[in-house]
Amino acid sequence: MAMQQHRRDRRRREAAMAPGDRTGGESSVSDQRVTVQCRGLTKKYGDHTALDKVDLTLRAGEFVALLGPNGAGKSTLIKLLDGVIACTAGSLRLGSEGDAAASAGVIHQDLGLFDDMSVAENLFLGPGMSKPFLSLSSEYRSAEEMLEFVGLSAVDPRTLLRDLSLGQRALIATARLWSRGAEVIVVDEVTASLPRAEAFWLIEHLKGAARKGATVVMVTHRLEEVVGHVDRYVVFVDGKVALDEGGHVERDALVEVMSSGRNKALTTHQSGGGEPRGEVVVELTDVSVNRIGPLSLTLHEGSITGLYGSSVSGFHDAAYLVAGVIRPRHGRVKVRPGTKVTCLPAHRDVDGTFPDQTVEFNMSMGNSNRWRRLGLINLAKMRDEISAAAVELNVIPRNTDAVITTLSGGNQQKALLGRVVADQPGCVVLCEPTRGVDVATRREIYSFVTKLAQDGCAVMVASSDMEDLASLADRIVVIDDDGQVESVIDADGIEEFCSLRTALG
Amino acid sequence: MADKVIEETLAPFGDPVSPDEVSAPRRSRARLAGVTPTELISLFGSPALFVLIFVVFALWLGGDFYNSSLRMLEFSQAVPAMVITLGVVVCLSVGQFDLSIAYNASLCGFVVIGLFYRNDVPIWAAILLTLLLGSVVGLVNGLLVTKMHINAFIATLGTGGVLLGLGRVYSDGGQAITPSPTDHPLPPWFRDYLGSFQYVASTPVAVGILLVLVAALLHTINGRALPSSMSRPVRVAILAAVAAVVLGGVAVSGILERVSLNVVIFLALATGLWILMTYTTFGRNIYAVGSNPRAAGYAGISVAKHTTMAFVLAGLMAAVAGIMLSAAQGSAIQGAADGFLLPAYAGAFLATVLISRGRFHIWGAVAGSVGLIYVASGLVAGGVAYTWADVINGAVLIGAVALSSVVRRSR
Numbered sequence: 001m002a003m004q005q006h007r008r009d010r011r012r013r014e015a016a017m018a019p020g021d022r023t024g025g026e027s028s029v030s031d032q033r034v035t036v037q038c039r040g041l042t043k044k045y046g047d048h049t050a051l052d053k054v055d056l057t058l059r060a061g062e063f064v065a066l067l068g069p070n071g072a073g074k075s076t077l078i079k080l081l082d083g084v085i086a087c088t089a090g091s092l093r094l095g096s097e098g099d100a101a102a103s104a105g106v107i108h109q110d111l112g113l114f115d116d117m118s119v120a121e122n123l124f125l126g127p128g129m130s131k132p133f134l135s136l137s138s139e140y141r142s143a144e145e146m147l148e149f150v151g152l153s154a155v156d157p158r159t160l161l162r163d164l165s166l167g168q169r170a171l172i173a174t175a176r177l178w179s180r181g182a183e184v185i186v187v188d189e190v191t192a193s194l195p196r197a198e199a200f201w202l203i204e205h206l207k208g209a210a211r212k213g214a215t216v217v218m219v220t221h222r223l224e225e226v227v228g229h230v231d232r233y234v235v236f237v238d239g240k241v242a243l244d245e246g247g248h249v250e251r252d253a254l255v256e257v258m259s260s261g262r263n264k265a266l267t268t269h270q271s272g273g274g275e276p277r278g279e280v281v282v283e284l285t286d287v288s289v290n291r292i293g294p295l296s297l298t299l300h301e302g303s304i305t306g307l308y309g310s311s312v313s314g315f316h317d318a319a320y321l322v323a324g325v326i327r328p329r330h331g332r333v334k335v336r337p338g339t340k341v342t343c344l345p346a347h348r349d350v351d352g353t354f355p356d357q358t359v360e361f362n363m364s365m366g367n368s369n370r371w372r373r374l375g376l377i378n379l380a381k382m383r384d385e386i387s388a389a390a391v392e393l394n395v396i397p398r399n400t401d402a403v404i405t406t407l408s409g410g411n412q413q414k415a416l417l418g419r420v421v422a423d424q425p426g427c428v429v430l431c432e433p434t435r436g437v438d439v440a441t442r443r444e445i446y447s448f449v450t451k452l453a454q455d456g457c458a459v460m461v462a463s464s465d466m467e468d469l470a471s472l473a474d475r476i477v478v479i480d481d482d483g484q485v486e487s488v489i490d491a492d493g494i495e496e497f498c499s500l501r502t503a504l505g
Numbered sequence: 506m507a508d509k510v511i512e513e514t515l516a517p518f519g520d521p522v523s524p525d526e527v528s529a530p531r532r533s534r535a536r537l538a539g540v541t542p543t544e545l546i547s548l549f550g551s552p553a554l555f556v557l558i559f560v561v562f563a564l565w566l567g568g569d570f571y572n573s574s575l576r577m578l579e580f581s582q583a584v585p586a587m588v589i590t591l592g593v594v595v596c597l598s599v600g601q602f603d604l605s606i607a608y609n610a611s612l613c614g615f616v617v618i619g620l621f622y623r624n625d626v627p628i629w630a631a632i633l634l635t636l637l638l639g640s641v642v643g644l645v646n647g648l649l650v651t652k653m654h655i656n657a658f659i660a661t662l663g664t665g666g667v668l669l670g671l672g673r674v675y676s677d678g679g680q681a682i683t684p685s686p687t688d689h690p691l692p693p694w695f696r697d698y699l700g701s702f703q704y705v706a707s708t709p710v711a712v713g714i715l716l717v718l719v720a721a722l723l724h725t726i727n728g729r730a731l732p733s734s735m736s737r738p739v740r741v742a743i744l745a746a747v748a749a750v751v752l753g754g755v756a757v758s759g760i761l762e763r764v765s766l767n768v769v770i771f772l773a774l775a776t777g778l779w780i781l782m783t784y785t786t787f788g789r790n791i792y793a794v795g796s797n798p799r800a801a802g803y804a805g806i807s808v809a810k811h812t813t814m815a816f817v818l819a820g821l822m823a824a825v826a827g828i829m830l831s832a833a834q835g836s837a838i839q840g841a842a843d844g845f846l847l848p849a850y851a852g853a854f855l856a857t858v859l860i861s862r863g864r865f866h867i868w869g870a871v872a873g874s875v876g877l878i879y880v881a882s883g884l885v886a887g888g889v890a891y892t893w894a895d896v897i898n899g900a901v902l903i904g905a906v907a908l909s910s911v912v913r914r915s916r
Contacts (some may be wrong), residue, residue, distance in 0.1 A: 325803055345803040352803065354796035356864075365793045366804035368786045376784040419804065 018297050032059040033095075034080065035102045035183050035215040041088035043076050050076040050182070053090065060183060063210040065226035066219045066416050068236035069258055069502055074219055077236070082106045095185065105182035106241040107173045109189050112438040120157035123176050148173040149212055151205045166194050167202040174209055174216075184215045191220050192311050196481060203229050222309055224312075227251045259326060259503035278302045281339055281427045281458035282322050287331030291483040292317045294331060294486050299427060299458040302447070306473025306494075307462035308501075315479040316346045318497055319462035323429040339426035342366070346431035346462070353404045359415050360386050360400040389418045394444060410441035417448065427458040434468055446471045471500035522636040547606070551858040551905045555876045562883040569886045577765065579878055583744040584771045585610070585830035585842060587874045589849040591778055592822030597853055597865045598782065599815035600795035601657040603646060605665035606823045607849065610842035612672045613639045613827030615682070618837035619675060622682050622689045636824045641869060642668065643820020647813030676839040683836040691835060700832030702765045711764045714772050719748055721776060725868050767829060772824065778818075779867040791815055792864065847895075851877060851902045858906050877901055 014463050036058035043051040051073045058064060067075050079085045080092055083106040095102035113122050120136075120143040143157035150171040161169060170190045177185050187206060191199040203218070203225060206377035210216040210231075218226060226233070228248065235243040235257050243249075243257045278301025286294040291314040292312055299305055300320065309315030320326045323343035335341060354362050363386050364371075371382040371505070387400050393414045404412055413433070420428055430449065434442045449472055453459045470474050478495060480486035489497045562570045589610055596603040613635045620631040642664065649660040673679060684691050697704035706714075723744045755761055764869055782788035790811050793801045799806045823842075855873025856866045880901050881894040891896070 324805075342805065343803055345800070350534065351799045354793055354800055357792070357796050359794075361789075361792070365801070366806060368789050372786060376780070377786065377789070379784065420806075 017159075032061045034058070035060050035095060036104070037096070038300060039093075041077075041080070041087055041092050043073075043080065043085070044088045049088075049239050051080075054239075054241055056234065056241060056244070058184065060213050060215055061210055062215050062232060062235055062378050063207050063230045064215070064217045064232045065230040066186075066217050066234050066236070067223070067226070067254060068242075069257065072236040072258075073239040074236050075188075076239075078106055078188055078219065081184060081186060099277040102183040103181055104184035104186065105177035105180065106186040106188055107170065107177065107190055111169055111173045111190070113169060113173055113176075115162040116160065118158050118160055119147070119155060119164070119172055122161055122172060123179060126201075142179075146179050147172075149178055149209060150194070151176045151208045164272045165198060167198040167205075170194075170202055171209075174206065176208070177212060180233055183213075184217065185209070186217045186219065188219045189221070191218075191222065191225055195312060199225055200229075205385055223251050223254055227254070255500070255503055259499065269399065278456065278458075281336050282341065283334040284318075284321060285332045285334070287321055287328035287333060288483075289326055289329050290314050290317050291320055292321070292479070293328070293483055295321075295479075295483075295485060297322075297477060297485075299460055300454055301426075302456050303474045304453045304459040304461060304472050306469040306476035306489075307460060307479065308464065308469060308476055309479035310481055311464065313479045313483060316462050317475075318438065318479060319343070319429050319460055320345075321432050322427070322460055336426065340423055341427040341429065342420045342423070342425040344420050344428075344430045344433060346435070348409070348412060348416065348435065351410055355403075355405045357404060358401050359390065359395065359404055360427070361408070362404045363400070363415050363418045363422060365419060367419065370423050386418075386422070389422060390415065393418050393448065409436040410438050413437050414441065414444070417445065421452060425457065425461040427460075428452060429460045429462070431459060431462045432465065432468075433463065434465060442467070466498040466502040470494060510677075514559070517617075525617055533559075551855075551908055552872075554905055555880075558880055558883070562887075564701070564711065566883065566886050570883050571758075573760045574763050576882075577760055577763045577768070577877065578702050579764045579882055580875065581768055582833070583874065583878050585614075585826040585833065586845040586848055587827060587852070588772060588774065588822050588826035589842065589845050590824075590852040590870050590874050591775060591867060592819035593853040593872045594856060594865050594867055595778065595782070595815050596819040597820070598795045599791045599812050600798065601650060601812060601815065601903050603643075603661045603816060603819045604658065604846065605642065605646060605661040605668055606819055606844035607842050607844070608668035608672070609639055609642045609667045609820055609823035610827040610830065610845065612642075612668045612675070612842055613824040614831040615672055615676055615827075615837045615839055617828050618682050618684065618691075618831050621691070622684055622837070625689075628692055628695050630826055635828055636753060636821060639820045639822075639824025640817050641820070642823070643817040644813065646820065647816030650816065651809040651812050657905045672839050676837070679839040681836055681838045696832050696835055698766050698832075699770070699829045700767055702767075702833075704766050705762065706764050706766045706769045708761065710766075710769055711761045714764075714769050715752075715761065717776055718772060719751055721779060721868065722751065723748055725779075725866070729774070734790070767833070770829075775871055776869055780883050782867060787814070795865075848874065848877065848898060851898060855902060855905055858908075 030423070034057055034455055037058065038054050038056040041051055041056070042049070043053040054073075066077070067142050075334065076085075080087055081094075083104075087419065094104055114125065117125070123143050123146055124139055127204060138376075140157045144153070147153055147155055149158065151456070152168060152171055152175070155164065155168065161172065170187070171220050174185055174187070191202060194202060199222070206216050206218065207229065218230065219224060227250075231244045233254065234241060234250050235254060237258060243254070280298050281301055282299040284295060284297040286296055288294045295318055297305075307319055309313055320329055320343065323341050324333065324335070325343050325345075326456065349355075354365065357382070360383060364382055368377050371378045371385070381399070387398075390400050391398065395414045395418065397407070404415060407415065412434075417430075417433070420430070433445055437445065446468075449459060459472075461468055463469055473494060474491055476489040477499060478486040478489065478497075579742030589606055590604050595604065596606070616638060617631050617635040618627075620626040620634060621628050626634065646657075646661050649655045649664070650657045653660075676682075705711075726747060727740065727744060751843070782791065790806045791814075791861055793804065793806055794808050794811045798812075801811075802808050817851065826845070827842060831837055834841065852874030853865060854868045855876065859866075859869040859872050859876075877898050881897045883898055885891045885894065
């Protein structure tokens with residue numbers, strides 16, 4: 001039954017396309033069947049307008065880049081397409097008028113596939129996709145058809161998914177959506193976790209899928225991936241379509257559109273700068289680990305070093321090396337004797353909190369020797385000091401007996417910050433300190449970290465959030481995708497660097 | 506299970522709140538001394554269930570059940586099993602399972618007498634060697650889990666099998682060793698101090714351990730069971746009431762004159778472990794590793810070291826249990842402690858619903874183990890065939906844990 005459904009969809013799609021168009025879509029896209037039609041599409045979250053009267057039409061066979069800085073409305077549009085949320089005003093139509101409605105599917109970064117199952121099993125898993133008794137041979141045949149659609153005819157449907165590269169897996173996810181009748185396929189940030197070469201390979205294959213009749217929408221933060229590869233560029237800024245052009249658009253033109261109206265959002269701080277640096281606290285000499293290195297770096301008393309890289313670069317590992325959480329494969333990490341180095345991990349839920357434990361437990365862990373006398377911990381004293389620290393950090397609720405997971409993300413983060421500084425460390429490594437945190441908490445964290453550095457602590461802020469770096473860092477070390485230092489931005493260049501990167505999303 | 510327990514217990518003051526809500530108590534929910542009724546039920550539901558059972562026994566059986574020398578006899582007999590429970594608690598606290606612990610105890614129990622009888626090792630030296638053996642077994646378990654990255658279930662199932670086999674080999678296929686007054690007599694202190702129910706501790710010792718226990722009990726209730734939102738006078742009143750009930754109960758029952766020395770040793774051991782787990786950096790780090798090993802690593806706590814040490818402690822407890830069991834029996838019997846595995850885990854899991862808010866806790870496990878034994882013996886006293894004891898144990902465990910989670914969910 002599923003097979004028939006699949007074929008029926010395919011036939012319908014083929015019929016909808018102009019005859020003879022299957023290979024030469026580029027020149028005659030405007031004749032193609034409409035797959036997405038937005039008219040005055042508006043989405044509000046309370047007072048905040050995420051999408052503001054958007055008009056947009058996408059057609060079959062188009063390969064579209066959806067661009068824009070964070071918070072510009074891209075993900076809202078994707079959620080609307082996916083049917084996860086409903087719009088506030090206007091209309092969103094999948095498919096053209098008078099025709100059967102098309103459907104849309106979104107491929108997220110985690111792909112939603114099963115690594116331990118075969119390609120064919122992955123393609124046919126799910127409601128309505130297979131009969132109670134499977135016919136393996138017919139399943140393999142249809143699988144091969146689907147693989148051909150995404151240009152993977154060389155892949156055996158029996159291969160386990162884990163044996164494919166990440167790019168190939170993304171294509172399997174694409175084929176899966178297409179076989180379920182999705183005519184609009186949104187590829188959301190999937191390339192962010194791919195090495196550059198593989199990202200380009202994937203993009204070429206996605207383009208091939210578009211040529212065969214799908215509407216492929218690429219969402220990415222890396223402009224170089226899409227410039228010159230897609231048919232059309234749609235740039236969102238502040239919930240509006242700021243640019244919608246087919247053909248060729250220069251990278252600089254895209255950057256300019258994306259930067260419009262964004263610089264004012266950045267707050268830069270004026271401390272540090274030309275002041276003489278304090279004593280060296282941590283020194284890395286030619287260290288390497290995982291993708292990082294060789295890397296040399298010094299952290300000084302009272303200064304805040306920013307660390308930036310793409311999600312592929314694994315730049316957090318450099319921060320964890322400084323913190324001593326991971327050991328270098330090569331090279332040396334030298335810490336000033338008697339200095340305690342503590343670390344706020346990048347992934348709060350997985351690496352940060354002790355989920356079933358109280359705020360007090362979470363804040364004291366790793367510091368309990370501070371309250372030790374004759375081998376035993378003075379629990380009462382610890383309790384008082386932790387409570388005082390929680391008040392200072394404005395952790396809500398005030399009750400440090402509350403279980404940490406019942407707190408909001410921002411308050412969990414503040415509690416963890418309290419853990420990191422509780423034992424007066426000489427060096428603090430903060431990874432993504434404001435991830436998943438609201439604006440007010442963000443300000444609190446910034447002023448707390450600034451004060452920490454003023455009190456003489458050597459601070460490293462490893463963040464992919466430009467606002468963190470613009471607000472805190474005295475200098476920024478940029479790690480490229482090969483794990484090397486790409487550049488070191490000094491205090492004067494920070495503002496420019498951050499606005500540029502913010503514009504790129 | 507532990508997550509749920511705590512999370513839902515504390516939700517009333519743990520929900521994300523805006524600053525203006527901090528001081529204002531949540532509306533639409535009646536509060537008693539700062540605590541909601543459901544919170545009280547979920548905190549005290551399982552202990553109350555046990556109290557209820559014992560009240561029913563009192564009405565039903567009266568003196569047949571409330572016979573202090575019979576109950577102390579059972580306590581004394583259960584000491585080896587409860588020592589294993591202590592080891593299980595440490596292991597569960599670090600987030601690992603040790604399925605070999607009962608086999609380790611059986612082997613250690615056989616070896617301590619075997620060394621004395623066959624190899625003419627003085628008994629004190631045999632005890633030390635056995636403690637070392639148990640710890641080494643624990644160390645092996647720990648290294649298998651931390652260095653070889655074998656799942657603890659599989660690793661300890663494997664070592665458990667090996668230990669079971671070694672016990673058979675060492676005992677020549679399960680032959681008991683029975684020292685007699687004419688053939689390698691065991692020194693009297695071995696049996697008296699470590700195993701005998703009849704050897705009663707002197708009054709000062711008994712009073713001493715009683716006071717330590719009451720202090721520990723009050724401290725634990727204060728820190729774990731009573732929410733800190735409860736006002737101070739209410740707290741003090743509750744603690745005073747608990748102390749009065751306990752001390753009064755002890756005085757009336759006259760069990761102070763019937764506390765055998767092996768019970769005192771067990772209670773001292775439990776106190777020591779409780780202090781280790783609660784008041785030292787080591788113990789707190791164990792709980793941290795058990796809660797989230799990755800986060801523990803990022804907080805600068807060595808996961809491998811603490812996991813290994815927890816296994817070593819479990820092994821050490823297994824050796825103590827084996828030695829005390831052999832002392833009680835006065836002979837070496839192969840596989841004597843094998844059956845203690847399930848009761849030990851039952852007691853440890855009861856700890857999460859008794860007095861410890863979802864955490865594996867030493868006193869909770871002791872209370873849970875004793876409770877299980879007494880519920881079964883009460884039913885036996887009431888006429889249920891003793892062969893049903895294990896069925897009853899299992900049912901009580903499930904009932905107590907289910908009660909706590911059902912109440913928490915029904916909010």
